[in-house]
Every structure is written in structure tokens, then in C-alpha cells.
Amino acid sequence: MDTRKTIKKIGNSAFLPLSQDILQELKADVGSTLRVSVSERQFTAQVVDSHYDETWRAADRMASRYARTLRLFGQ
Numbered sequence: 001m002d003t004r005k006t007i008k009k010i011g012n013s014a015f016l017p018l019s020q021d022i023l024q025e026l027k028a029d030v031g032s033t034l035r036v037s038v039s040e041r042q043f044t045a046q047v048v049d050s051h052y053d054e055t056w057r058a059a060d061r062m063a064s065r066y067a068r069t070l071r072l073f074g075q
Helices: 020-026 050-065 067-073
Strands: 008-010 013-015 034-039 042-047
């Protein structure tokens, strides 16, 4: 899908309105979290799979808490 959108100002922030068609294409809804990356004056928005991110956060917490134990297991 290729379309033009205008960045709007709301208070002290910028806002890019997304039409229902774009949301459907992204399989997103109002309140969904997007991961945005910027490169060479272009940005990409990707819907975040919250279960995936929660799993990684839990793994990071576990690795931090048991770092010494994991190092010992790795020897």
C-alpha cells in the first residue's frame, strides 16, 4: 500500500494519522504498540508481538538474576 499522510501537531508532539485501511493491513488497532525504525529519511513501522517481547524480557531478567549460575553451567 502506498499513500501520502501529513504529520500533524498535537500539543507538543507530532502525530501521523493512520487510516483504518492501513491499520487493517498492519493487523493493528488503536492502542497497538509499533516498533519504529528510521534509516536514510525513511521509517518502518512494525506491530510488536507483545507475547514475544514479554518472553524476551523474562529471559533477560532470568539471565541477569542467574548470570553466575549460567556461567558455571556453561563451563
